[in-house]
Amino acid sequence: MRQSRVLWLLDLLEREPRADAVINAVRKEVQALPLGDGRDFLHGRWLGHPLHPLMVQVPIGSWLSAAVLDLYPGRSREAGLLVGVGLVSAAPAALAGWVDWAELHRQQQRVGLVHALATSTAVGLYAASLTCRVKGRHAAGRAYGFLGMTAVALGGMLGGHLAYRQASGANHAEEVPHIVTEGWHRIGAVTDFPVDRPVRRSVDDVPVLVVRETGGAIHALAERCSHLAGPLSAGTVRDGCVQCPWHGSVFRLSDGWNVRGPATAPQPSFDTRISEGHVEIRLRQHDRNGQVRDEAEAGQRRTKTGAHEHGS
Known part of the structure; x- marks a missing residue:
């Protein structure tokens, strides 16, 4: 059986060093953030496992619900409210993710950087969606929302690869x-x-x-x-x-x-x-x-x- 094309691309991404200079710079900035004890809170030490996967459920759930409402005429206002909830909750979720990312292996950081780019793209698209909805351009708002959901799906796939294929948040002493x-x-x-x-x-x-x-x-x-x-x-x-x-x-x-x-x-x-x-x-x-x-x-x-x- 031939290797999955997606897995081949992900394995290639893990070995790609051209973004390493960017990774080094961003990692230093994240590690220099004056978070104090909040850093352990964001890691999820109090919870017993990483906090980031739990926090992302709010923006993902809100945006997915908005996409469902956008399939029905006359529900753009409610969908816009959910888009806004997702945007507000995405910020703390992203901060927790960056704090975790800064303490990973280089191969994991390479995948994680693209994961962050995908989710940042989703945030930008949903911000555009919300702006269009506020201005009454509901068709454009729905279009940006569906594009945002596509970016979220890509980011989620990369996040799953990080968590399960690369074991970035797993307990490495569990066995x-x-x-x-x-x-x-x-x-x-x-x-x-x-x-x-x-x-x-x-x-x-x-x-x-x-x-x-x-x-x-x-x-x-x-x-x-x-x-x-x-x-x-x-x-x-x-x-x-x-x-x-x-x-x-x-x-x-x-x-x-x-x-x-x-x-x-x-x-x-x-x-x-x-x-x-x-x-x-x-x-x-x-x-x-x-x-x-x-x-x-x-x-x-x-x-x-x-x-x-x-x-x-």
Whole structure:
């Protein structure tokens, strides 16, 4: 079977470097925006997944509804109202999208730039549609609206490619609990882990980050960042957290919680213990409330004497 022509064009777009200078300039501008804590809000860290796909439902839904009304005579006023709602809601949705885009891989940014151009074209066409409707040129308003819907469809297709083919907003650590087998896994002698330095180990072919703190506690997390699979073992350990070297996401070593984005999902974490001078880990299990199962056993794991278990 021959490759889809559309996929061939998209693969070609991913490899096309001629817009990279523009991408670099726009990325720097977006990253320099004084958003403060609002940046994590726009990433969707509080939501647990990117906010942009949720926000775009309002303009897309409004414009699609306007297109349906435009198929019926005498409903141009109501359609114009929906066009206006879509235009107003498109601005915050676009801001969230740009904030996410600035922290993607280059191949994703190339597709994302064209996605943004398509949606910007749609906004321009709908602005023209609304202007025509206000001036009483309803036929032209409907024509611009249908052209805008075409641009929205193109932008949506590119957005789907970003999300599903390129996994731009996916949790890149989600598979860890499904791969690591149950039980304790020995990963090395205690002396193999320098104090306060990230070390990479592997369990069932899954990379694991291990950090031994000055006080003796040992922490273990999935090593590939949930944002875009950055190597946390090459990151910086500070104040009980590790920072991803690729895009700056910060995770708490004790439980993998994503303290700062762009990561929207925490890192899978491991229980740890010392047995006969060796470090052993097992995947941490949580109940429906997010609490570690078997609190009595968790208390035992927190002891720091050599043969006793302690929690990471």
